[in-house]
Amino acid sequence: MDAKISRLEQQRLGKLSGTALLWMLFSFLSLAAAMLDWQAERLLSPVSLLLPLWGVGAIAAVLGHWVVPMLRSLKAGQIIREDGPQAHLRKTGTPTMGGIFFIPAAIALAVVWSGFSPEVMAVSALTLAYAAIGWIDDWQILRRKSNKGISPRTKLALQVVAGGLFCLWLYTHQPVDVTYLALPLGWGIPLGLLFWPIAWFALVAESNATNLTDGVDGLAAGTSAIAFLGLGVLAAPTSIGLLVFCACMAGGCLGFLMHNRNPARVFMGDTGSLALGGALAAVALLSQNLFSLLILGGIFLVETLSVIAQVGYYKATKNEQGIGKRLFKMSPLHHHFELSGWAETQVVGRFYLAGAVLAIACLLLQAAHWG
Known part of the structure; x- marks a missing residue:
């Protein structure tokens, strides 16, 4: 009865279901990949966008049907923060x-599909390292039955070390x-020596930005899939292997969304979100597309800036009792919209749309240069 009422309410309010959003995203990414492959004369080629997108997506979706029940049997249930949106408390458990099933699946296929490209193997190693950091944090949350895992300082230190090793490989x-x-x-x-601190910072910042975006069913996975597909196109002139890697990661996100769409049957946790950003x-x-990533990943940037602005404004407006004012109802920004009356699927759908517009704008700017 509750499910029936929920469906009727969605229809009355004109809200899309999580399943509808998934298939709209799948259709958009598939069409975009096919058009881009056709334009580059690699449609249905092994080094295309479309085939890895579909192939890894199917594998991740199938793996989820086995892994999700296993996680449930292991009682790997999420602990929901009590100071978050109250509607999220029903997601407890x-x-x-x-991330333990779709990240390794995407990486394994990317490494093999790219012919063990050195660039893909290096990026894969960094991704797995960040996934491992996230897994440690997730495991501590489950072990302690609290929404606090390893300390922020320890997590940051591990991210800095992993990022430093990747920068050393680059050098x-x-x-x-x-x-x-x-x-x-x-x-x-030409950044010269300035590139290295910027690169180091970017690895840590982007992984945390994606982590902050993972707060609503389907949000981080869907926006990441859009960003990966756009980044794959931009990376193709430098390395076809990186194009394949990005297509595989986008496919992994789509396969994960089969289980993470609203209402989610599983969350990616830090295991997935830190890995995606890294x-x-x-x-x-x-x-050499770090600036383009700011555009492609504009959603992640805005989410991060909303947290920084919220904390900064609160501290700047503290009174004698140590209580400050809030710039947003809650941060990150997706929670502000939830508390403003948007349904989760409305937040996700509109963020998907914004991510798609940013990706298209970024590719059009690049196309103007390519001629």
């Missing part, structure tokens, strides 16, 4: 650590022009 295995920052319309800036930043650094 939903299995987490979903020793990539030509010096990797430090060139490409800008839209063919412009660019992978995006690593590909962007290797392909």
Whole structure:
């Protein structure tokens, strides 16, 4: 009866279901991949966008039917923060650590599909390292039965170490022009030594930005899939292997969404979200598309800035009792919209749309340069 009432309410309010959003996203990404492959004369080629997108998506979706019940039997249920939106409390007990099945699946297929490309193997190693950091955090949350895992300082230190090792690999295995920052319309800036602290920061910042976005069913996976597909197109002139990697990661996100769409049967946890952000930043650094990632990943940037602004404004407006004012009803920004009356699917659908517009804008800017 409750499910029937929920469906009727959705129809009355004109809200899309999680399933409808998934198939709209799948259709958009498939059509975009097919058109881009056709334009590049690689439609249905092994080094295309479409085939890895579909192949890894199908494998991740099938794996989820086995892994999700296993996580449930292991009582790997998410602990929902009590100070979050009250509507989320009903999600308590939903299995987490979903990143353990779709991240390795995407990476394994990407490595094999790319012919063990050195660039893909390096990016994959960084992605797995961040996934491992996330897994440690998720495991501590489950073990302690609290929404607090390892300390923020420890998590940050591990991210910094993993990012530093990737930067060291870049320094020793990539030509010096990797430090060139490409800008839209063919412009660019040679960063020189300044590239290395920026690269190090980008790896840590992007992984945390994706982590902050993972707060609503289907949000992080869907926006990441859009960003990966766009980044794959931009990386293709530098490395076809990176194109394949991005297509596989986008496919993994789609396969995961089969189980993470609203109402979610599983959450990706830090295992998935930290890995996704690290992978995006690593590909962007290797392909000299770090600035383009700011556009493609604009959703992640805005989510992060909303948290920074919320904390900064609260501290700046503290009174004698130590209580400050809030800029948003809650941060990250998706929670503000929820508390403003948006349904979860409305938040997700509109963020998907914004992510798609940003990706299209970024590709059009690049196309203007390519001519």
